[in-house]
Every structure is written in structure tokens, then in C-alpha cells.
Amino acid sequence: MAQQEQEYQKYYVPDQSPWPIVGAVALFLIAFGAGNFVVEQTRGESGYGGWTLVAGIVTLIVMLIGWFNNQIHESMSGLYSEQLGRSYRQGMAWFIFSEVMFFAAFFGALFYARVISVPWLDGAGNNAMTGEVLWPNFEAVWPLIKTPGGVETEAMGWMGLPLYNTIILLVSSVTCHYAHVALEKQKRSQLIAFLGVTILLGFFFITLQVEEYVHAYREMNLTLQSGVYGNTFFLLTGFHGMHVTLGTIILIVLFLRILKGHFTPENHFAFQAGSWYWHFVDVVWVMLFFFVYIL
Template sequence: MSSEYQNYYVPHQSYWPIVGAFALFLIAVGAGSTVQQIGTATSWGSYMLYAGIVTLLFMLVGWFKNVIDESMSGLYSAQMDRSFRQGMSWFIFSEVMFFAAFFGALFYARMVAVPWLGGAGNNEMTSQILWPNFEAVWPLVMTPDGSTTEAMPWQGLPLYNTIILVISSITLHIAHVNLEQGKRKALTIWLAITVLLGAAFLVLQVEEYIHAYREMGLTLASGVYGNTFFLLTGFHGLHVTLGGIMLFILLLRVIKGHFTPENHFGFQAGSWYWHFVDVVWLLLFVFVYIL
């Protein structure tokens, strides 16, 4: 048996998983309650949501610190490195399936449900059964109460955000190449640029949401189109936030002198996740905004 398989570090029991689960519970309940309480005087759901976000950030910082300390102490072997790679691969695959469910809902609503409601094929349902002036077209901007919203165009902020994320993938790749070549200064600069681009994306997405709510009348209550739009873009924004936190932690580690050209899977894992987030956005840009 090779020596690289002889030692496998088993960490002590950790309370971070249960803290993370509790944080996600608070976020889920708080977000659902906040949506239901929009326009009402009560706001306990928003407080629960904020508490969940703070708890999640606390968990991430603590868990990251434990893993970093273990790595820098030389406790990880080559076999442990392979386990990390497999774990990150399965994690990204689970995220792929997560977004596949929402894209599936979008395609079903657009390609199956809406044409069926409009009387496609042998179905006898007519617009009179649904609501006056119903048209089986996408985006479905008319709602059952007769109100009409605007569809979010792909020009403007969505296009700017697409350019920003594509550039961020390029800058992150350049940073990775400089890490492999041992160029620490260039690595730090390009990684810092990537973090700033990620932050710029989130700022513009918040501005896009404000514009949608205040000027376009596009909200979560805007029928199936509003639901699919905000669920897909909102969950993607949450993943960009998580990816940005990862990259910021990596930047701090790079500044402290962590990672070498031969040993830098922590950096590589963060870059995998960021590139995945970028690919998801490109799909969103095409199927949610353009088509």
C-alpha cells in the first residue's frame, strides 16, 4: 500500500453542521414569512431572515477557520485531498440539480402549461374560463386579477451583469494561472478584481429588483412569470453571494501567504464554484431574459 493512503485525518466532532442547518431553517421560514407579510404591518419574518443570514455567516467563518487551521497544520494527506475533490464535485452536482428543478419549472410553465391553458391541441379550455383577454404567450405578464406587468428586458442591467460575470471568470482564471506560476502579486491583484466584480454584480441586481418593483410592477405576486423570474434570479444571487464570500476568504488567505503552486485545492474549489455560478447565469440570461 502506498504511503499516501496510510494516514487519513478524522476531525473531532463539530457543531458547525447543526448551526448551518439551523441557519438555513431560519432563512427558509423567514424568507417565506417575509414574502407573505409584504404590505402588512408585521415584520417578524424579516427579523428571522436577518437572524438566519447572520447565523449562516457566523457558521461559514467558524467552519472555514477550522478547515484552514487543519490544512495549514499539515493534517491533510493526498487521500484527504482526493476526498475533498470528490466532495466538492458532488456538492456542485447537487447545485446543478437544484437549478435544474427551477429551470424545469420554467420550461414546463412556458412550453406545456401556458399552451394547454390556451386550448392547445385537443384541450377545450378557453380564455373565458380563465380571465378576460387571456393570451397563451410567454412571458405571461397578465395576472388573474386583470393587472398587467412588464417583462424584464435583457438590455440594460441584465446585460451589464452578464458582462461583469463573464469578465470575473476570466480574471479568476488569470489569478489561478498566476498561482500555478508562483506570481503572488499578480495573483492577489486579479483575485481582488474578481471579488470586486462579484460585489458589483450583486449591487446591480439589487438595483434591478428595485426597478422591477417600483417602476415595472413586476413582483413575486405577478403570476407564474414573476414567480419564476424572482426564484431563478434570486437563488442565483444567493449563490453569487456565497461564491463571493468564498473568494473573499481566499483573497485573505492569499494575502497571508497561503497556497502554493503544488498545493492549492482550496483555491481551486472556490474557482470551480464561481465558474459554475457564471454558467448558471448565462443560462438564466438566455432562457429567462432573452427567449
């Protein structure tokens, strides 16, 4: 009987928490605000979309701080078992899978526009009359720098800032890996150094992407009003930039915990989860760089 009881481990069930509903409200505000903000920018109008988006981001940050604090306290108090650890790993794996599907939808929209919609407007397949009736002088090329309605823009090349950002993220993936290796070998100084470099590279990426957007708007006339090319460009790069920002915040939290002496080679799933997320963000950018900037 005693041996049978040893086969079962305790499973910590936390008390009721306000953070899930706060997070749901934050995500609703972000989705609602972002949608209205995009529509307002497309129409050249001013409204409440931007402020709603900011309110959602602030609410999300408050939720993350509160929930992270509770999770850290539970972990450091020894409330988690191996069984719960497996649940966390499965949860993180499914979360990353959902993110894969998230970006797959946007890449699908890009491919649909390039391979199907734009050629149709030029009369591809059985749509010869469609092109003649709608826009007789339209030419199906990608990037679509001149829309059927006459809006002209420039294509963002892969040289310069996009290439620099690609190198930055690839290097950050390497430094993140070596930080993980240092943690497993209990080399705290190397862990702090490599993780600190990874965070700095994340900041560099975000800064250069902001500079790229300013250049696109001011000098290239590449905006959300630039037809399907401008829409897909900012949709993909913008959401990826948001993920890099969130990943950098996660790494900062991990960095602060490491400075306080948290994590051991045997117990560091939070760091491992943050590393998974960062590598995922890097892989998405490589695909984005290839399909959005180069092709």
C-alpha cells in the same frame, strides 16, 4: 511489510464539531424565513418571515467563519493527506452537482409554466373548454405581462443592467482563471491583482442586481405579485444572486488567506474549489440570461 505500510496514508479525522448542527439550524431558518417572507410579500402582509431569514443568514455567517477557521488551521498544520484531498475534491464535485439539480428544478418550473401551463389556459391541446370556462379572453404569451386575474406588469428586457451583469460575470470568470494560473506559476502579485478584480466584479454584479430589483418594483410593477412571470423571475435571479453573494464571500476568504501567504502551487485545493464554484455561478447566469431575459 514496510512497503505495504507505505501504500497507506494517514487519514485525519477531526474532533467533534458544533458547526454542522449550527449550519443545519441556519439553513432551516433561511428556508423557513424565505418561504414565509415570499408568502407575506405575495399577500402584502408583514410578519416574522424577513426577521427569521435575517437570523438564518447571520447564523450561517457565524458558522462559515468558525468552520473556515478550523479548516484553515488543520490545512496549515499539515494534517491533510493526498487521500483526504481526493475526498475533498469528490465532495466539492458532488456539491456542485447538487447545485446543478437545484437550479434544474427552477428552470424546470419555468419551462413547465411557459410550455404547458400558460398554453393550457388558452385552450391548447385538448383543453379548449378549460380556456373558455376559466378565462375566455386570456391570451397565452410569454412573458405573461397580464395575468388571467388582470394583474399587469412589464417584462424585464435583456438590454441595460442584465446585459451589463452578463458582461461583468463573464469577465470575472476570465480574471478568476488567470488568478488560478498565477497561483500555479507562483506569481503572487498577479494572483492578488486578478483575484482582487474578480471580487470587485462580484460586488458590481450584486449592486447592479439590487438596482435592477428596485427599478422592477418601483417603475415596472414587476413584483412577486405579478403572477407566474414575476414569481419565476425573482425565484431564478434571486437565488442566483444569493449564490453570487456566497461566491464573493468565498473569494474574499481566499484573498485574505493569500495575503497571509497561504497556498502553494502543489497545495491549493481551497482556491481551486472556490474557482470551481465561481465558474459554475457564471455558467448558470449565462443560461438564466438566455432563458429568462432573452426568450
